[in-house]
Amino acid sequence: MTSSRLRRAVREPLVHFLIIGAVLFLGYGWFGADERSSNTIVIGSGELAWMDSMWQKQWGRPATDAEWNGLVEEYVRETVFYREAMEMGLDKDDTIIRRRMVQKLEFLSQDLVDAIEPSEDELRAYFEENPTKYRQPDLMTFTQVFVDPDLREDQTLPDAEIIKAKLDALGRPSENMGRFGDPFMLQQYYPQRTEAEIAKLFGRGFVENIAGLSTGVWHGPVLSGYGVHLVYVDERIEGMMPEFEVVQDRVLVDFKDGRREEFNEKFYADLRARYDVIIEAESPENDVMASGEEPK
Amino acid sequence: MSWGRNLHRNVFFRDDQGPDMPFSSVDSDKAEDLWTWLETQRNLGHENFAIPHNANVSDSMMYANTTSYGTPISRRWAERRARNEVATEILQTKGQSDTHPALSPNDEFAGFELFTHLLGTGGVVGKIDNSYVRKALTDGVGFQEYLGANPFKFGIVAGADAHTAFSDNEESNYTGVHGNTDDTPERRLSGAVSTAGEAALEFGTPGATGVWAEENTRTSIFDAIKRKETLGTSGPLIRVRFFGAWNYSNNLATDSDFVEKAYAGGVPMGGDLAAKPNNATAPTFVVWALKDPESGDLDRVQIIKGWYQDGHAREKVYDVALSDNRTVDATTGKAPPVGNTVNVQNATYTNSIGDSQLSSVWTDPDFEASQHAVYYVRVLEIPTPRWSTYDAVALGVPIPEGTAASIQERAWTSPIWYTPAPDLVKRAPFYPGLRQIMP
DSSP states (O other): OHHHHHHHHHHOHHHHHHHHHHHHHHHHHHHHHHHHHHTOOOOOHHHHHHHHHHHHHHHSSOOOHHHHHHHHHHHHHHHHHHHHHHHTTTTTTOHHHHHHHHHHHHHHHHHHHHTSOOOHHHHHHHHHHOHHHHSOOOEEEEEEEEEOHHHHGGGHHHHHHHHHHHHHHHOSOOSOGGGSSOOOSSOSEEEEEOHHHHHHHHOHHHHHHHHTOOBTSEEEEEEOSSOEEEEEEEEEEOOOOOOHHHHHHHHHHHHHHHHHHHHHHHHHHHHHTTOOOOOOSOOOOOOOOOTTSOOO | OBTTBOOOEEEEESSSSOOSSOOOTTTOSOHHHHHHHHHHHHHTTOOEEEEEOOGGGSTTOTTOSBOTTSOBOOHHHHHHHHHHOOEEEOEETTEEOSOOTTTOTTOTTTTTTOOOBOTTTTSOBOOOTTSSHHHHHHHHHHHHHHHSOOTTOOEEEOOOOOSSSOOOOSGGGOOOSSGGGSSSHHHHHSOOBOTTSOBGGGOOOOOEEEEOOSSSSHHHHHHHHHTTOEEEESSSOOEEEEEEESOOOTTGGGOTTHHHHHHHHSEETTOBOOOOOTTOOSOEEEEEEEOOTTSOOEEEEEEEEEEEETTEEEEEEEEEEESTTOOOOTTTOOOOOOOOOOBTTTTBOOTTSSBSEEEEEEEOTTOOTTSOEEEEEEEEEOOEEOHHHHHHHHHTOOOOTTSOSEEOOEEEEOOEEEOOOGGGOOOOSEEGGGTEEOO
16 A cells, blocks of 8 residues: 555656755755855965965065055955856957967967977077078168259259269268268268168168169269269178177077977967868958948 | 056166166056156166157146146156156157147148047047147246246157057058057958057057167167157158257358257257347257158258247247248248149159258247247158058058048157246246146
8 A cells, every 4th residue: 555655656746846846956955055165265375375476576575464455355356256257258259368368378389399498509500501690781881972953953963973073083082072062961971881771871772772883983873762972882891601609699599489480380280180170151351441331 | 547548658777777677557657656766766776767658648637737636736846757757759659749730720730640539448539738749848838937947848759659569660561550450451441440449540650769869879879868869750760950049150051060060059959048148139940851761852841939928828830941942921921832742543652842851040030038938840741641541552442531641741859948047037927828826
């Protein structure tokens, strides 16, 4: 009888309901307990030591009581907001968080490659293979006399010829060349300048125009962004290849940069190979819309 | 920075060691505390100065006529500011801080590269009043008259504030300033506005600073900035000389020993005119500008004067050298425009207008010996295509509406100041321009 009652009871929907209810109740109790624990912020000795060391690094002294309280309270505030934000899923689909995660992974992988110090032989080989990186720039010494088209207008080129004839007669530039040509803010004589320096003063066109000029005679008219110049090149000094020892530190940096780049590419290629990428739609066209036009 | 108002200062050290820790806005958001720190560092042997940066988005706070606490400026405060902030940034990628059309209604070139909204606010337009250099320089001489000290006695530099490590200061070579939000023509012209309210279209190319230093070394350049022998440009490497004196000869600008004679007879940009000799009637300035050989020719050289009159700020812009033999119209007081050769379809221009160099010896026609005054130079290039025009041509699309097709690049020099001898000073009873009343 007991067993038949029991059997009937097992089939009774109300009993099912009660049992399910009890399971849910117990389960809720467990989850509830879990929820309580996730609402607990424990600041252990590890966190405290970390805060202390960060503070000392920045200020070179231990925090005062007030600063310490502020520090701990700020950490609590940050943790509360962080947990709430995670709970709300604010980390999902966020460009900045994605970038930060990518960056952290890149830092980790770079640390691996930076830890390996190259040998001197490797560095010397790199130096030999990349001479253009270390050769010193060519140096040029020249004198220029300016003929101003804004002053002389149509007479600029004929006048330049007349001035050049006088300069040809003079030959090598002397002191006080200011008596030739028109007032000009830049110097007439520039000793030992690199192409980059000359370009900054006279423009890149002028650098090209004087590149092939022979030394020891007057040339012109040579054009620049300012106007017309008559130019005398004293000498060109070809850039020297420095000794390895002189540029060793730079070689080390360049070598590591190169290796890091290689490693990063390989690191990504290996990871990328593990993924199947499905692109479902064409990317939007690279059309730039004038303002007012509706996006496509 | 507080609430999108930019109050940043760039701090420079003369030595290459510097202090152990920088001073940040976490330490204090009051400029006075930064000065205390700078003074402490100087006492510790780290010579330094600070340069206010991006004043145009400071919501009228960068050159406020009060302290950071809202109290009136004292003589000691003015002296501390002048000692710690020896230069100011007149242009950077987020606009120019020279002046605003609302402050300089008679300046037809004031509307250049305006960037007026506060940072990270979604586009809130900031207050204009004390956000601009010209008004600050003028208020400075007002304070000199009122207090006997000038808080805004600074030189002029320009900045980049590019976050990309490129110096892409040429319009034709602009690659953006904020990495992957504006690194392609498509992104720059899209008109998209970031959540902070900034559109790539509103940014300009970085500026450039010129320094008249003895040599290209850290200490020499530091010292030159400290004595304010500097100029700022909107990008092109325009070179400008500017000197003031009481008795320069009228042909000094074409003298082959111009620089030696100008230094010997007067003061360079950043300097104070010597005491007025009894026989002198007005100061004379000599200015010489040379174009960037890679950029547009020069349109004109202007001297901008700021002074205080009966407690009110005044300014006037004088055209002192004009290209192509133009002259100022005697009735309107304006020079005819230089013209515009910009071809919008191809993003090209020609240097068929304008001059390579311009110079002038100029005597102030409105000089009053009793009025404190400040003079600085602005040099304008002929119109050339803005970076956005190059981008539009590259993409084959129209220039976005509301964006200038061409701009007149420019350079500004550090000022030269005139301070009347004490017996000449006439103080006003009220200084409404400074919101100050004589004690």
